[in-house]
Amino acid sequence: MFKRPFKHNIARLSGLQHIQQALSVQQKLLQVVQESLNAGLAQHCLHVTVRSKKATLSTDSSIWASKLLYMRSIILAALSEHLGDEVRILTVKVRPSQTTKQLKLPNTPSRATLNVLSNANPADSSDSLSLAMNKLIRALSKPSIKP
Numbered sequence: 001m002f003k004r005p006f007k008h009n010i011a012r013l014s015g016l017q018h019i020q021q022a023l024s025v026q027q028k029l030l031q032v033v034q035e036s037l038n039a040g041l042a043q044h045c046l047h048v049t050v051r052s053k054k055a056t057l058s059t060d061s062s063i064w065a066s067k068l069l070y071m072r073s074i075i076l077a078a079l080s081e082h083l084g085d086e087v088r089i090l091t092v093k094v095r096p097s098q099t100t101k102q103l104k105l106p107n108t109p110s111r112a113t114l115n116v117l118s119n120a121n122p123a124d125s126s127d128s129l130s131l132a133m134n135k136l137i138r139a140l141s142k143p144s145i146k147p
Contacts, residue, residue: 026047026048026049028082029048029049029050029055029079029082030045030046030047030048032048032078032079032082033045033048033057033075033078033079035078036074036075036077036078037068037071037074037075041064041067041068041071044059044060044061044064044068045057045058045059045068046058046059046060046095047095048079050079050083050087053085053086053087053088053089054087054088054089054090054091055075055076055079055087055089055090055091056090056091056092056093057075057090057091057092057093058092058093058094058095059092059093059094059095060094060095060096061094062094065092065093065094068092069090069092072090075090076088076090108140109140114137114140114141117133117137118137121133121134121137
């Protein structure tokens with residue numbers, strides 16, 4: 001791991017405090033950009049960072065990116081006014097939307113399959129494989145709760 005992950009403000013802030021401070025500044029910048037745009041366009045602004053007079057704005061699609069670039073002068077003026085220093089360059093990046101992967105539920109065997117397994121497995125057997133198979137058949141026979 002890094003010995004000193006943050007070069008600036010080491011004595012005053014811990015690493016986590018430094019990250020929290022940077023995030024709050026970025027959140028405020030995002031709010032400034034969103035307030036300078038109309039509501040339809042503002043909702044597609046996802047994240048803003050400013051570093052050495054260059055602003056980077058993230059959005060969720062290339063269509064919105066081109067519309068945001070068209071509004072470049074308004075965005076740069078709002079950021080410059082908020083920061084008190086001129087921001088000259090605006091870069092818009094497309095960040096794909098976060099898709100949540102839906103968990104696939106296991107396939108449960110049908111009643112007929114469970115009956116075949118029950119008939120093939122002797123119920124009174126004392127060997128460990130038969131006992132385990134009977135436990136499995138009972139567990140699979142219980143009704144499952146589906147979300």
